[in-house]
Amino acid sequence: MLLFVTLIHGNDDHCVKEYFDQNSFVCVCNISVCPNIEPATPVSKGYIDSWESSRDQYRFHRTQLSINDLARPLESNMLQKLTLPYKKLRIQINIDDQRQTIxxxxxxxxxxxxxxxxxxxxxxxxxxxxxxxxxxxxxxxxxxxxxxxxxxxxxxxxxxxxxxxxxxxxxxxxxxxxxxxxxxxxxxxxxxxxxxxxxxxxxxxxxxxxxxxxxxxxxxxxxxxxxxxxxxxxxxxxxxxxxxxxxxxxxxxxxxxxxxxxxxxxxxxxxxxxxxxxxxxxxxxxxxxxxxxxxxxxxxxxxxxxxxxxxxxxxxxxxxxxxxxxxxxxxxxxxxxxxxxxxxxxxxxxxxxxxxxxxxxxxxxxxxxxxxxxxxxxxxxxxxxxxxxxxxxxxxxxxxxxxxxxxxxxxxxxxxxxxxxxxxxxxxxxxxxxxxxxxxxxxxxxxxxxxxxKFIPPNSVYIGHEVQGDSQGVYVAAFIDPSDQMVMVILNTNDSPVDLIIEKFTSVSVPIAMDAHSIRTLITPRI
Incomplete structure (x- = not known):
């Protein structure tokens, strides 16, 4: 599958996995092992922190995306180049549509x-x-x-x-x-x-x-x-x-x-x-x-x-x-x-x-x-x-x-x-x-x-968005937090991956590949 984002570094998921009779796993804590969960720290200018959890693999898996790398010409027509049969959506953030305070x-x-x-x-x-x-x-x-x-x-x-x-x-x-x-x-x-x-x-x-x-x-x-x-x-x-x-x-x-x-x-x-x-x-x-x-x-x-x-x-x-x-x-x-x-x-x-x-x-x-x-x-x-x-x-x-x-x-x-x-x-x-x-x-x-x-503290403000494309099974909410960071939560409940282009979240369009049955939180300093 075409790599849709540039990963700078990632974390382990601080999870000791155990499977029972369900469709995913739990993270186990006992007297021998109980890994700490990584804190959410302020994101440096020029980067996006991506935190992902998924049915099959991740729990709060953090990667960091470079906005400069996302701005390379290769990314500008990536949606047209994709040939795999995945949903392709475009999400546009409307920073002027500010609603309730959290x-x-x-x-x-x-x-x-x-x-x-x-x-x-x-x-x-x-x-x-x-x-x-x-x-x-x-x-x-x-x-x-x-x-x-x-x-x-x-x-x-x-x-x-x-x-x-x-x-x-x-x-x-x-x-x-x-x-x-x-x-x-x-x-x-x-x-x-x-x-x-x-x-x-x-x-x-x-x-x-x-x-x-x-x-x-x-x-x-x-x-x-x-x-x-x-x-x-x-x-x-x-x-x-x-x-x-x-x-x-x-x-x-x-x-x-x-x-x-x-x-x-x-x-x-x-x-x-x-x-x-x-x-x-x-x-x-x-x-x-x-x-x-x-x-x-x-x-x-x-x-x-x-x-x-x-x-x-x-x-x-x-x-x-x-x-x-x-x-x-x-x-x-x-x-x-x-x-x-x-x-x-x-x-x-x-x-x-x-x-x-x-x-x-x-x-x-x-x-x-x-x-x-x-x-x-x-x-x-x-x-x-x-x-x-x-x-x-x-x-x-x-x-x-x-x-x-x-x-x-x-x-x-x-x-x-x-x-x-x-x-x-x-x-x-x-x-x-x-x-x-x-x-x-x-x-x-x-x-x-x-x-x-973990990522939307009190006094964050909800901001509106528009989705272009077949959005069935994909859910989105966006916010400005009190530290003037942009925060988005995206959920994909579909059985197949979904490719997204997010506009007006940063200074460039952000391409994101969402795994099937996954949820992701994106955080970046406001433009």
């Missing part, structure tokens, strides 16, 4: 995460945290933290279970899971990030005594009506949580109004931690209870981001229209959270364009994602599934191309079954832990998300 990328510190890390030797649990939060890793910038228990806890709990009708929450108290599993990891992440980490809190369920079904789990709503004592108590619960963590030296960047408020409505048989809120109930809860209670406690929108919805994209229009068309309710909200899960809507990405068009002053943020989530599926946690790496990358790019400002994975670490989960709601994860072997595995999804989080 908040960041990351995952969630859950009870399951903490338990899995506790089951490993300290050096390996520290390695996982470094893999996620240091520059020798994915350099996560946002972390979601459950407010109380979730289905990825080993038991069912909230912070105010013991005293029914404790409307002032005088008996509110953090649980052992916070003190042993979440808070230590959050502090470790903050240290690795030198404090530059956004924390987003989300609640699954209030205490059972606040709900119509008198149970933390299962379909139920808050008792009474917005403005009433139960709604007020639920709003105070958020403040109590923020204050309790602040006493631990942990401050939150934001909260969501309620994790998955539609589950108790759409799925009457839904059996784990949840709370139902209709669009109208959420509007009035924000307007009459949550917004004023947060404001009066010193958590106004100048101090705390408040993201509504925090649920699948199908219902984004109804919830955003109900809340944000109410001027008073909208004044307490800064962002719109959504989950990546599909619920039958054929082209649910277009809801993002619709919501942004209707409410451009409220940022969009993808707050939860995981693969292998289908209930009763036999394909939960999988070691080495490259297809899932592609579904992640496709979703991230499709979201970023529709004004999204950040994207969060779910549990940072799960066991090889996909848990623990009291609800047996096992899923896949970026890192899977086998405590019996004192080993953990970096799945292909780890690198897929890393192609964004």
């Amino acid at each position: 908040h960041g990328f990351g995952g969630a510190i859950t009870d399951a995460t903490g338990l899995n890390l506790l089951n490993l030797p300290v050096n390996l649990s520290d390695s996982i945290m470094s893999n996620y939060f240091s520059k020798n890793g994915l350099d996560y910038s946002v972390t979601r933290v459950p407010i109380g228990g979730t289905d990825f806890s080993t038991r069912i709990y909230t912070y105010a279970d013991d005293q029914p009708d404790d409307f002032e929450l005088e008996h509110f108290a953090l649980e052992p899971e916070d003190k042993l599993l979440k808070i230590p990891l959050i502090k470790q992440a903050l240290k690795l990030k030198e404090g530059n980490l956004k924390l987003l809190g989300s609640a699954w369920s209030p205490p059972g005594w606040m709900k119509t079904n008198n149970n933390i789990t299962g379909s139920g709503f808050l008792k009474g009506s917005p403005g009433g004592p139960y709604y007020k108590a639920w709003a105070k619960y958020y403040v109590k949580f923020l204050e309790a963590y602040a006493k631990e030296g942990i401050d939150f960047w934001g909260i969501t109004t309620q994790n998955e408020p539609t589950q108790a409505i759409v799925h009457q048989e839904f059996f784990y931690n949840c709370l139902g809120l209709t669009p109208q109930q959420l509007r009035d809860f924000v307007k009459l209870d949550l917004g004023p209670v947060l404001r009066d406690a010193g958590y106004g929108t100048d101090k705390l981001q408040v993201l509504l919805h925090d649920d699948i994209r199908d219902f984004l229009p109804s919830y955003t229209e109900a809340v944000l068309n109410d001027t008073e309710a909208a004044s307490y909200v800064t962002g719109i959270g959504y989950h990546w899960y599909k619920n039958g809507l054929e082209d649910f990405y277009e809801n993002l364009n619709l919501v942004h068009s209707n409410f451009p002053n409220h940022f969009l943020f993808s707050t939860e994602a995981c693969e292998g989530f289908a209930r009763f599926s036999t394909e939960r946690a999988q070691l080495g599934n490259w297809t899932r790496a592609e579904t992640y990358a496709v979703d991230i790019i499709e979201d970023l191309n529709r004004f999204t400002t950040g994207w969060l994975d779910w549990n940072l670490a799960l066991n090889t079954q996909g848990g623990p989960s009291w609800a047996e709601n096992w899923t896949d994860g970026l890192i899977l832990v086998d405590a019996s072997k004192a080993t953990y595995y970096r799945n292909p999804m780890f690198y897929s998300l890393g192609h964004f989080s």
